[in-house]
Amino acid sequence: MTSQNVYILAIESSCDDTAAAVMHNGKILSNIVASQKIHEDYGGVVPELASRAHQQNIVPVVAQALKEAQIEMSQLHAIAFTRGPGLMGSLLVGTSFAKSLAYGLDIPLIDVNHMQAHILAHFIEEDDFKKPPFPFLAMTISGGHTQIVKVTSYFDMEVIGETIDDAVGEAFDKSGKILGLGYPAGPEIDKRAKLGNPKAYTFTKPRVDGLNFSFSGLKTAILYFIQKEVKANPNFIETHLNDICASIQYTIIGILMDKLKLASKQTGIKHIAIGGGVSANSGIREALKSGEQKFGWTTYIPKFEYTTDNAAMIAIVGYLKYLEGHYSDQSVMASARLKL
Numbered sequence: 001m002t003s004q005n006v007y008i009l010a011i012e013s014s015c016d017d018t019a020a021a022v023m024h025n026g027k028i029l030s031n032i033v034a035s036q037k038i039h040e041d042y043g044g045v046v047p048e049l050a051s052r053a054h055q056q057n058i059v060p061v062v063a064q065a066l067k068e069a070q071i072e073m074s075q076l077h078a079i080a081f082t083r084g085p086g087l088m089g090s091l092l093v094g095t096s097f098a099k100s101l102a103y104g105l106d107i108p109l110i111d112v113n114h115m116q117a118h119i120l121a122h123f124i125e126e127d128d129f130k131k132p133p134f135p136f137l138a139m140t141i142s143g144g145h146t147q148i149v150k151v152t153s154y155f156d157m158e159v160i161g162e163t164i165d166d167a168v169g170e171a172f173d174k175s176g177k178i179l180g181l182g183y184p185a186g187p188e189i190d191k192r193a194k195l196g197n198p199k200a201y202t203f204t205k206p207r208v209d210g211l212n213f214s215f216s217g218l219k220t221a222i223l224y225f226i227q228k229e230v231k232a233n234p235n236f237i238e239t240h241l242n243d244i245c246a247s248i249q250y251t252i253i254g255i256l257m258d259k260l261k262l263a264s265k266q267t268g269i270k271h272i273a274i275g276g277g278v279s280a281n282s283g284i285r286e287a288l289k290s291g292e293q294k295f296g297w298t299t300y301i302p303k304f305e306y307t308t309d310n311a312a313m314i315a316i317v318g319y320l321k322y323l324e325g326h327y328s329d330q331s332v333m334a335s336a337r338l339k340l
């Protein structure tokens, strides 16, 4: 098989999105995501419901990805899938499906680490998007993850900082829940923050050593603050919602930027890449851009559909592993706590 003409089908099912993508030599031909709306009613992902929805969605999503790519299954060279980390019940659906398909087609099976995929999403071939040079720092921020990773090559990555409790997306979503906003609240907080005063209210930043993060204390501080203010003025939230959102967002961005600055200083690396759903946040994007002027950084943000959970990012890792001959055995198992 020549490495010049490689078609990969990738499957992602680690959390609440069922996704499939087809890649040809590093370029995306199709990228399908079925988001599970069912969790909105519960204010967060319900694992049992997520795995059931994956079970329902996986066949139509894969069929759609092949159709949009105009590819027959017989043209595929390998099946890549998310092995972990994630919710076990969700991972099992994608893992079992990928194994069966690779076995049936008699083509290589390639397991992919979801966190590595968020980072290597920067290497999907796209016009108008520059790729970070090695070494670079990658900050992965989403509803499930908050990490700073030193990336020395495609397959040499070191986690140098991560959250010790909640992920940053949870800080947005749980704050939103306290304010009575829908789930996920990140985009709504972002929208309202643009209309409010970021310095209206002050929330203490957590003190965590080194490059690690903590967000659970912030959530509690916001809860107590809101309870106190609402006691004095039952309309406090409605009348000050934009200022509250702006202040929460300002605090969260401050926490992220402090650690990123420290990571850059400690490693001497000024190429900074971000990924994960929270990288859609307009305030974070602005703060990164200002880092370009202030600290001489070059920053990298992938195309939006490659930052939230998707299978295109699984496909690029699958492709890079395929070129190296890094295949998986049929005995490979999903791993909820898979490390980088």
Ligand code: KG4
Pocket (backbone or CB within 6 Å): 015, 141, 142, 143, 144, 145, 168, 169, 170, 172, 173, 184, 185, 186, 187, 190, 276, 277, 278, 279, 280, 281, 282, 307, 308, 309
């Ligand atoms: O990567 P993602 O789609 O799924 C995982 O959690 O893995 O990220 C979803 C998270 C949610 O917590 C959501 O509130 C947050 O990303 N999010 C945002 C914004 N857009 C999405 N947070 C802040 N500002 C946004 N604009």
Ligand code: ZN
Pocket (backbone or CB within 6 Å): 114, 118, 142, 144, 145, 276, 308, 309
């Ligand atoms: Zn993710």
